[in-house]
Amino acid sequence: MPVDFGPALVELEREGRRTYGPRSFSDYCDEHGLGRVDTATAISVDFIKKLDRSLRDSNTMVFRLGRHDGSGTSFGLATAPSGNINEFFLIDVECMDMTEPQLFLPDVSARALFPFQLMPKLTETSLVNLAVGSGLLHRALDLDGHIPSTPATGQSTFTFSFRPMPGADVWQHQQGQVEIDAMFTAQRNGRETLFLVEAKDGKAMEPNGDLAKHKLVYPYAALRNELPDYMDIVPVYLKAWRAGGDRHFLVVECGMPGADIPVITELSPKQSQHLVLRGF
Numbered sequence: 628m629p630v631d632f633g634p635a636l637v638e639l640e641r642e643g644r645r646t647y648g649p650r651s652f653s654d655y656c657d658e659h660g661l662g663r664v665d666t667a668t669a670i671s672v673d674f675i676k677k678l679d680r681s682l683r684d685s686n687t688m689v690f691r692l693g694r695h696d697g698s699g700t701s702f703g704l705a706t707a708p709s710g711n712i713n714e715f716f717l718i719d720v721e722c723m724d725m726t727e728p729q730l731f732l733p734d735v736s737a738r739a740l741f742p743f744q745l746m747p748k749l750t751e752t753s754l755v756n757l758a759v760g761s762g763l764l765h766r767a768l769d770l771d772g773h774i775p776s777t778p779a780t781g782q783s784t785f786t787f788s789f790r791p792m793p794g795a796d797v798w799q800h801q802q803g804q805v806e807i808d809a810m811f812t813a814q815r816n817g818r819e820t821l822f823l824v825e826a827k828d829g830k831a832m833e834p835n836g837d838l839a840k841h842k843l844v845y846p847y848a849a850l851r852n853e854l855p856d857y858m859d860i861v862p863v864y865l866k867a868w869r870a871g872g873d874r875h876f877l878v879v880e881c882g883m884p885g886a887d888i889p890v891i892t893e894l895s896p897k898q899s900q901h902l903v904l905r906g907f
Contacts, residue, residue, distance in 0.1 A: 630656065630661055630664045630669040630679065631659065631661055631681075632679055632681050632682055632687075632689070632704070633681060634655075634658075634659050635647045635648075635650075635655070635704055636681060636682075636685055636687065636704075639687075639704065639706065645705060645706045645708070645792070645795065646703060646704065646705045646706075646791060646795050646796060646798075647703060647704040647705075648690075648692065648701065648702055648703030648704060648798075649692045649695045649701040649702070649703050649798060649799070649801075650695075650701060650702060650703070651695065651696065651698055651699055651700075651701050652664075652666050652669070652670055652699060652700050652701065652702045653666070653698050653699040653700075654698060654699075655702075666699065666700055669689070669702075670689050670690070670691045670700070670702040671691050672688070672689055672839055673827075673838065673839050673842060674716075674836060674837055674838070674839065675712060675713075675716055675837050676836075678712070682704070683712060685706065686706055686707045686710050686711060686712045687704050687705065687706045687707070687712070688704070688705050688706075688707070688712065688715040688791070688839075689702055689703070689704055690702060690703045690704075690705065690791060690798070690841060690891075691803060692798060692799070692800050692801065692803060693784070693786070693799075693800045693801035693802050693803025693804075694801050694802050694803065695799070695801055700803070701801070703791070703798055705791035705792055705795060705891075707792070707892075708792050708793070708794075708892070713837075714792070714892045715791075715839060715840055715841070715891060715892060716837040716838060716839055716840060717837060717838045717840060717864055717879065717881070717894075717896060718837050719834035719835055719836050719837060719866060719877070720834070720835065721896070722834075722864070722866075722877060722879045722896050722899045723834060723877065723899070723901065725896065725898065725899040726877075726898075726899040726900055726901045727901065728875070728901045728902075728903055729900070729901065729902055729903065730902075730903050730905070731761070731763050731766060731876075731902040731903060731904050733761040733762055733763070733904070734761070734762035734765070734766075734774065735760065735761060735762060735774070739760060740757070740760065740761055740907075743756075743757045743760075743907060744906065744907060749828070749867075749907075750828075751808060751826040751827065751828055752780055752808065752809070752826070754826055754828060754865070754867045754876075755778060755780075755808060755809040755824055755826045755865060756777060756778070757874075757904075757907065758865060758867075758876055758878075759774065759777065759778055759809075759811065760774070760777070761904060762774045763876055763878075763902050763904060764822075764824075764863075764865075764878065765813075766900075766902065767876070767878035767880075767900035767902060768813075768815065768822065768861070768863070768878070768880060769815060770813045770814065770815050771813070771814040771815055771816070771817065772813075772814055777811075778809035778810055778811040778824065779807075779809070779810050779811065780807060780808060780809050780810075781806075781807060782804055782805060782806040782807065783804070783805065784802050784803060784804055784805070785800065785802075785803065785805045785845075785848075785849035786799065786800060786801050786802050786803075787799075787800050787845075787848040787849050787851075787852070788800075788848070788888050789844060789845075789848050789888060789889045789890065789891060790888055790889070790890045790891070791890075791891045791892070792890060792891065792892045793890055793892065793893070795890075797888055800845065800848070800849075805845045805846055805849050806846075807823065807846045808824055808825050808826045809823075809824040809826065810822060810823050810824065810846070810850075811824075818858075818859060819858055819859075820858070820859040820860070820861055821850070821854065821858060821859070821860045821861070822860075822861050822863055823843060823846050823847060823850070823860060823861070823862050823863065824863045824864075824865050825838065825842045825843050825846075825862070825863070825864055825865065826865040826866075826867070827864075827865070827866050827867075828867055828868070829866055829867060829868030829875075830868075834866045834868055834877055836866075838864055838866075840891050840892065840894045841891050843862035843863075843864065843881060843894060844862070844883070844889050844891050844894050846862075847860055847862055847883060847889060847894075848889045851889070860883070861880060861881075862880075862881040862883060862894065863878065863879065863880055863881065864877075864878075864879040864881060864896075865877070865878055865879075866879070872905070872906065873903050873904065873905050873906070873907070874903070874904045874905075874906075874907035875901065875902075875903050875904075876900075876901070876902050876903075876904065877899060877900075877901050878899065878900045878901075878902065879896045879898075879899045880896070880897050880898050880899070881894050881895060881896055881897060882894070882895055882896075882897040
C-alpha cells in the first residue's frame with residue numbers, strides 16, 4: 628500500500644518550513660490511518676523514480692533516520708532550496724557531459740579476469756571487483772602505485788549528524804543501517820586516501836538515471852569520525868552498463884566540503900571518467 632505523505636506536506640506548507648521530522652514512520656502511519664506500509668519502500672529511496680509522486684511534485688526528498696522517539700524507524704522530509712528535486716541526486720547525463728568515452732585495456736592478465744566473463748549477469752559487487760581488479764578504477768581515480776586489493780563491503784548500524792541542505796536543522800541518523808557497496812584505501816599524490824564506492828548497474832544502453840546523494844554521504848558521515856582528520860575520504864559513484872558486447876563504466880569522483888557536519892546537497896561531481904572494457 629502506498630504511503631500518503633500529504634499530511635506532512637500540508638504541515639510543511641502551513642508552518643512555512645522546509646524540513647519535517649525526525650518522526651517515527653510507524654507512528655505517522657498510525658496517526659493518519661494509513662494501515663500497513665512497507666517502511667523500506669516508502670522511505671529508503673535511491674532513485675527519483677522511486678520517490679513518492681506527491682514528494683516529487685513538491686520537490687521534497689525523504690530520508691531514513693534510524694531510531695528516535697516512538698516505535699520503529701524514523702524519517703524526515705526536506706524540500707529542495709532551489710525548488711528542484713535534482714539537488715538531492717547525482718544525475719547521470721550531467722556526469723556524462725563531463726567526459727568522453729575511452730577504451731580501457733586492463734593492466735592484468737586475461738586469466739585474472741576470466742571468471743567475470745563466465746557469468747551471464749554481474750552483481751553490483753562483482754562490477755566493483757571487476758573495476759578494481761582490472762585496474763580500471765586505478766586509472767579513473769589516478770591512483771599511485773599498484774592496483775588496490777579487493778575492496779571491503781558490508782553494512783552496519785551507525786550514528787552520525789548531517790544536514791539535508793544548507794541552513795537546515797542538524798539531523799541525527801540514530802543507530803540506523805548504512806550499506807557500503809565497497810571501500811578501499813590507496814595512495815594518491817602520496818596521501819593515504821579512503822575511497823567509498825556506490826555502484827549501480829544500468830538497465831539501459833546508456834545511463835539515463837540518477838543516484839540519491841545520501842547513498843554516498845551517509846557512509847562518508849558514518850566513517851569520517853573513525854578516521855584521522857588528515858586522511859582524505861573520496862566518495863565515488865560507479866555506474867556500469869552493457870552496450871554492443873562492451874562493458875561501460877562511468878566513474879564519478881565526488882567532492883564534499885570539509886565541514887564538521889556534512890550537508891547532503893553539497894555533495895557534487897568533481898570529475899568523471901567514461902571507460903569501456905571490451906568483452907565483458
